[in-house]
Amino acid sequence: MQEVALPDVDSILISAPGKVILFGEHAVVYGKSAVAASLGLRTYAWMRPTGDQTVTLRLPDICSSAIQWDLTALSDFVTSHNVVSSCEPTSLTDNKEAAAQPLLKSIAMVPGARQASLAFLHLYTSLFKEPQGIEVCVRSALPVGAGLGSSASYSVCIAAGLLALNGYVKMPKMSNTAYDATELKLVNDWAFVSEKVIHGNPSGVDNAVSTYGGAMLYTNGKMEPLNGFKSIQFILTDTCVPKNTKAQVENVRIRRVQFGPILDPLMDSMQGISNTCKDLFGALEQSDITLSDVLTGMEELVDMNHCILAACGVSHPSLERIRQLTARYGLRSKLTGAGGGGCALTLLRDDTGVDLIEKVKSELRAESFRCFETSVGCHGVRWASLPLDSKDWMDHWKHFVENRNVDWNILSNI
């Protein structure tokens, strides 16, 4: 393999948030609305053209060694498979997936890495007119597989980065966050293509929230931005009890067969919660109420929604323990996602003292829960170029690729 000099182009740094379900999990399965919002824990991708003959994908969070393909193999694959480069979002076909198998041999046994690589390969071969050497590293502050949209934020990052590298979307300089609607739609559509590779049949809400940020009302496949939604502080607590979304959805289905006249009204009640959340932020936008009023309302919604989900049978002793512990400090918590383990959200008010938050977090950690103090409703995807010869680039890349624990603060400007 021939080493060539770095081309005179910039690197791209991309970030995209995770997501949480604020309200209406499970109800959404029965045609009711859920409120999904972006999560302040983000996934970051760094891409740089190398000018060499290799495409390198580094996923240090799920795979210790770099995944590499040489351009000859990729060119052969593209040619043999008549891949036409275009920015028109195109799903991975069964034929193309089959043809890509030889390229995935090395990571076939690494959980998560195979699908992530396949999604990357599909986007790479669809968007590059001609294979070029690039190096990509993706890191995430999100716990993987915790129902927090880590795969969607990965998909959004690689979609945005590969589109930008190929000039399908503008490549702004750092700190310029004006992305136009057409660009965002293109990123979202390609991210959805990637999500389908990873998940099979995703709803599209995760990548939409990760792309656009803020909060959305999701009903029967339709998404509606929640106007007036303000970023809200939460403690996100991972119970570390493995979640099993499929099993929980099945539990609720069975319970609904057995107790329809009890469960159906609970779904209606959750629709009421999602609507009330929308109304609260609508009223805030109209300046009819204050943010403090909204938070007071949200506290009640958090409590009610958790209890209704518990009535659906999807709570867990660890989630109840988090509620009990945080309630002692006047804080309201709810499970988020499928339940039966997984994560809980604890709502913080603007006037919740730092000392109190630290105390609650330390108590939660003392019970072996993982805690993140974060926000919900933050900005969506961002991408920007950073000159390869800048000191920032050199320092950050090294830190980004090599450290087991990334200091996310150094990336806070994207």
Added chain:
Amino acid sequence: MQEVALPDVDSILISAPGKVILFGEHAVVYGKSAVAASLGLRTYAWMRPTGDQTVTLRLPDICSSAIQWDLTALSDFVTSHNVVSSCEPTSLTDNKEAAAQPLLKSIAMVPGARQASLAFLHLYTSLFKEPQGIEVCVRSALPVGAGLGSSASYSVCIAAGLLALNGYVKMPKMSNTAYDATELKLVNDWAFVSEKVIHGNPSGVDNAVSTYGGAMLYTNGKMEPLNGFKSIQFILTDTCVPKNTKAQVENVRIRRVQFGPILDPLMDSMQGISNTCKDLFGALEQSDITLSDVLTGMEELVDMNHCILAACGVSHPSLERIRQLTARYGLRSKLTGAGGGGCALTLLRDDTGVDLIEKVKSELRAESFRCFETSVGCHGVRWASLPLDSKDWMDHWKHFVENRNVDWNILSNI
């Protein structure tokens, strides 16, 4: 006052159960059905004609000294107030209540005792054709003021006893428990008269459950016996957090004004729970399912109903603690009554081991809760005569009147 020899009549021992709300508390305020059932903790009254010139009412549980009236004062009151003796249930009028004030002076300041005495006086003066010396002692295994129907069971006891002493209902010998429907209706109607004196505006469900036993579906003032209802074992735990029914009802009212589209479906869901409970026992009566199936269903209903009530905002940390603690042993608990403290029910299965029950009870007690292992759905009022000269009578009466803690087991045959 002239002492006269005891007349050659028997004493009467009466017992009546307390009640619990099994399902649908609060929903019942909004026209939905609640399931109320008799509680194995009973109130006992012992009445004996003395032949002397005094009516003595002993309520050792709420008033340390005996309440006494001499027959002259009672005769004057009856004559001055044109009281007509009849077994036709007649409510206390404002005029009669005002006229009775001088007779209540001694216990005007004892909480509970004034209303209990007034109710007794009203029934006594309505049912005795001519005042006669009697002695009455009422004791209860029920915690007073815990929402467990202690006043209703008191009302049922004095109604049954005074009706029996006056021959309006038969006076069976001990162990004969065949009461006819007309007699029970008369007892229930007079107990309701007494309840109105004590509570002002009772629903009538407490005295009906105490009179008839078993379980009832109560909807908008209408009562329907729950056919096929079997006595079920529970641990009843008093949180010792004072309940305030009025405040909790008001909390739910306010929450419903604020969050109608969330709360209204919760009330519908509770209607579904009450209906499902009825259906379960209906199916048991038809032998379509086994008692074990019923209990499995009841476990789910207990869990769901508690969570829905929690969503209505009427749980309390102490109630959640009881749920948490009992859940560790695979047992399901719910608040019963208005919530915000008060009592919790923990469902036991037929195959729940004695050791496990003892362990749970001892853990609950270690947290300063009061625990009773009892049943729900037991028999209603019973009354029977016991010869005054029997050894049983002498021993039991002494024990009954004098002991701070009654050994309820010695009364288990009534």
